[in-house]
Amino acid sequence: MPTFDVEAIRARFPALALTHGRRPMAFFDGPGGTQVPESVIEAVARYYRESNANHGGAFETSRRSDAIVAEAHAAIADLLGVPADEIVLGPNMTTLTFHLSRSIGAALQPGDEIVVTGLDHQANVDPWLAMAADRDLVVRTWEPHLEDCTLRVEDLDGILMDRTRLVAVGWASNAVGTINPVAEVAARAHAVGAWVYVDAVHAAPHLALDARAVDADFVACSTYKFFGPHLGAVYGRREILERLPAYKVRPAEDRFETGTGNFEGAAGALAAVEYLASLGSLYGGAGEAASRRERLVAGLTAIRAYELDLYARLEERLEALPGVRLHGLRGDANLERRTPTAAITIEGLTPREVATHLGEHGIAVWDGDFYATGLIERLGLAPDGVIRIGLTHYNTHAEVDRLVEELRVQLR
Numbered sequence: 001m002p003t004f005d006v007e008a009i010r011a012r013f014p015a016l017a018l019t020h021g022r023r024p025m026a027f028f029d030g031p032g033g034t035q036v037p038e039s040v041i042e043a044v045a046r047y048y049r050e051s052n053a054n055h056g057g058a059f060e061t062s063r064r065s066d067a068i069v070a071e072a073h074a075a076i077a078d079l080l081g082v083p084a085d086e087i088v089l090g091p092n093m094t095t096l097t098f099h100l101s102r103s104i105g106a107a108l109q110p111g112d113e114i115v116v117t118g119l120d121h122q123a124n125v126d127p128w129l130a131m132a133a134d135r136d137l138v139v140r141t142w143e144p145h146l147e148d149c150t151l152r153v154e155d156l157d158g159i160l161m162d163r164t165r166l167v168a169v170g171w172a173s174n175a176v177g178t179i180n181p182v183a184e185v186a187a188r189a190h191a192v193g194a195w196v197y198v199d200a201v202h203a204a205p206h207l208a209l210d211a212r213a214v215d216a217d218f219v220a221c222s223t224y225k226f227f228g229p230h231l232g233a234v235y236g237r238r239e240i241l242e243r244l245p246a247y248k249v250r251p252a253e254d255r256f257e258t259g260t261g262n263f264e265g266a267a268g269a270l271a272a273v274e275y276l277a278s279l280g281s282l283y284g285g286a287g288e289a290a291s292r293r294e295r296l297v298a299g300l301t302a303i304r305a306y307e308l309d310l311y312a313r314l315e316e317r318l319e320a321l322p323g324v325r326l327h328g329l330r331g332d333a334n335l336e337r338r339t340p341t342a343a344i345t346i347e348g349l350t351p352r353e354v355a356t357h358l359g360e361h362g363i364a365v366w367d368g369d370f371y372a373t374g375l376i377e378r379l380g381l382a383p384d385g386v387i388r389i390g391l392t393h394y395n396t397h398a399e400v401d402r403l404v405e406e407l408r409v410q411l412r
């Protein structure tokens with residue numbers, strides 16, 4: 001299998017050539033939104049040049065646009081391992097989840113129960129809390145273990161009840177990188193008759209996802225987190241979507257994609273998926289006869305191996321810095337249970353001070369709570385939050401060393 005060529009990959013991303021103070025920018029801000037390859041930029045531009053039209057017209061540009069949007073559905077479906085007619089596209093994961101929560105809530109009765117977690121991004125908490133308030137539902141919270149920021153399925157057993165109707169859980173924490181046991185959650189939820197709504201926004205750039213294999217009922221993601229434009233997508237199990245009432249205008253053909261879509265975003269999303277699939281051919285061992293789904297799995301598997309090696313280097317060097325605390329799972333034994341996303345605090349410095357120092361030296365990291373507000377509050381770190389260092393497959397060992405050295409300088 002060919003060696004993962006990070007320099008060849010970086011050459012496909014124009015933004016990675018940006019400089020700050022005569023040094024290359026180093027982007028560790030991926031969990032907030034990744035950079036995009038030239039092929040995605042070109043796909044969006046080509047849409048405007050050749051296919052810019054509204055849906056359903058009896059003329060060529062409209063037919064081209066419709067074909068691109070249909071192929072984008074199919075591409076996202078391949079990414080998630082589901083049929084294309086079970087994909088809903090929209091502005092972003094948060095907006096789609098609020099939209100679908102209204103339909104899901106209409107299928108529930110007062111006194112029914114839902115489960116949210118204390119680990120998740122608020123986009124997979126607040127829509128359900130609003131729905132519960134509207135429908136007079138009971139909300140139960142699955143609390144994380146704060147010493148390692150994990151959810152433990154044995155704790156869920158004491159929360160699930162006969163009237164539990166929905167469990168909302170993240171595939172991976174966008175704040176601390178914990179990967180949750182989604183298949184085990186789904187098995188337990190289904191045993192009491194509940195649906196499972198999974199936030200896969202943070203997982204999608206790092207893991208080969210298979211919504212059917214984990215038996216999730218809904219899986220939501222946003223393409224701008226995996227090298228595409230600002231667009232959201234949700235997989236919904238067909239038999240559930242067909243049962244739910246849809247809030248839409250009467251002539252709309254699609255029951256859950258309301259209003260005119262972001263067609264240029266769909267073109268970019270298609271290109272982003274094709275980019276990931278290309279890595280399966282180049283570095284994942286996927287042969288010429290491989291399907292797009294097979295190439296995607298191979299590509300994301302290659303990404304995963306590279307990113308974990310990179311993360312192990314980052315963690316080792318962070319642990320050696322005085323006053324630095326890494327929150328969440330630590331150590332080689334836990335690598336497979338996390339994404340390459342580090343959340344740290346530094347004694348005597350606020351996260352914003354650290355992020356500002358790094359930013360002044362051309363290194364992009366995020367500080368704050370990243371909408372994982374409940375977790376940061378539980379950790380006692382609100383309102384300042386943490387410093388989040390998010391690795392992606394276009395980062396390098398040299399960039400990791402540069403980041404750690406700048407932290408060392410700030411600590412002197």
